[in-house]
Amino acid sequence: MSTWRIRLSLFLNFFVFAILLNTVGIVIKRVIDDYGVSEAMAASLEAYKDLSIAVGSFFLASYIPRFGYRRSMLVALLAVTIASMGVAVITGFWITPVLYMTIGVSFALIKGAVYSTVGLITRDQGEHTSLMNLLEGIFQVGALAGPLFFSVVMGLHFSWNQTYWIVALLSALAYLLLLITPLDESEVQSHPEQAGLVEMLKLLRWPLVWVFVLCAWLYVMIEQSFGTWLPTFHERIFGLDKHIAAGMLSVYAGSIALSRFVMSYLSRRIPWLPTQLTMLGGAFVLIVSILLTTAGWQGTTVDSWVAVPPLAWVFSMMGFFIGAIYPTIISIVLNKLEKPRHAAMTGLIIIFSALGGTTGSFVVGFISRSFSTHDAFYFPLIPITLLALMLIPYKRLADRFHPASPGG
Incomplete structure (x- = not known):
């Protein structure tokens, strides 16, 4: 089976959804200004997005093998194409919750x-x-491209919602590409008994799965701690202007993408565990070094890119040291499970990843309010250390795992 068209289709699918998922902050600001809704009502768009992902993962992901992988992707792409065109055509706040639920x-x-x-x-x-x-590197590229699309459209003096014509076009292209791309699913469809909500919950009988979900939870806690609060750190510690601080978040996302592209090349050539432990060690040393150096930092206001302190650039590259861990540990657990169980496992991945992201953002925010933003960035050292310790038993369990054995 030739796979190049399938791979291209998967890349385009992830690229489209990265744009949609990572521009909610822009949309929140625009609906406040254009539709006059309250900040609380606008912020509810995050809840519409996150809750629908969680509910969809819990109730639908495990049934994907029965419905068909290709058919599931086609339905999803068609739905977001129609929803994107709806936002581009219809003026009013009510269409945006519909978009994010979709x-x-x-x-x-x-x-x-x-x-x-x-x-x-x-x-x-x-x-x-x-x-x-x-794939996850492409997703990060989409996350970088989304805000750029909005910036270009609004810079040309079009309304922000006209950006969704671009999204609809990309989604429609992804749909058409997948429509003409054959995918042999016979290996999965011959085991319909391994699909369903009960099967997803039954995955938790294996210690390997428990250790994995803990590793995924810790990773997303680290990534979201930085992703949510790095602009605040840059503003309060380095004195960066708010638009520069926001722009530096793209450096962080770009460093995650770079890490995943590099690991995509290296994963066939070097063992994953020593590599990831080394990268986590690098992340730990980088955070400690930056925080010790900036203790008592009295930065002046920085309102131009050329004046951004080198340490701010270095800190924003933290994503390079952690970015490859998430897709790598996911790949390990999926490879150990029978293929009909992959969709159910993905449901667990999405649910526990969402929990980790929420936890990390909340804890850093709480420490920032109680002490200082500078002190709050010592917190990621805890999940980094725990993740490094958990990867060792994770590899041991994976090496001896057999799905026929309840004990893994």
Whole structure:
């Protein structure tokens, strides 16, 4: 089975959803200004997105093998194409919650189907890990491209909602590409008994799965701690102007993408555990060094990019040291499970990842309010250390795992 068109389709699917998921902050600001809604009502768009992802993952992801991977992706792409055109055409706040509910449920379908399809088109662990890192790297590129699309459209004096014509076009292209791309799902469809909500919950009988979800929870806690609060750190510690501080977040996202692209190449050539432990060690040393150096920092206001302190650039590159961990550990657990169980496992991945992101953002915010933003950034050292310690038993459990054994 030729896989290049399937791979291209998966890349485009992830790129489209990265744009949709990572521009909610822009949309929140625009609906406040254009539709006169309150900040609380506008902020509810985050809840519409996150809750629909969680609910969709819990109730739908495990049934994707029965419905079909290709069919699930086609339904998701068609839904967001129609929703995007709706936002572009209809003026009014009410259409935006509809958009984000559609995005959330559709993303649950897309992620479950994409992760599961990777298992069908790869031949071994190294190839699987390589493709997973490449997919997640493409997702980060989409996260960077989304705000740029909005910036260009608004810079040309069009309304922000006209950006969704671009999104609808990309989504429609992804739909048409997938429509003409064959995918052999016979290996999964021959085991319908391994799909369903009960099967997703039954995955938790294996110690490997428990250790994995803990690792995923810790990773997303680290990533979101930085992703949410790094602009605040840059403003309060380095004195960066707010637009520069926001722009530096793109450096962080870009460093995560770079890490995943590099690991996509290296994963077939070097063992994953020593690599990830080394990268986590680098993240730990970088955070400690930056925080010790900036203790009592009296930065002046920085309102131009050329005046950004080198330490701010270095701190924003933290994503390079952690970015490859998430797709790598996901690849390990999916490779150990039978392919019909991949979609159910993806449901657990999405749910526990959401919990980790919420926890990390909340804890850093709480410490910032109680002490200082500078002190709050010592917190990620805890999940970094715990994650490094958990990766060791995770590899041992994975090496001896057999799905026929309840004890893993």
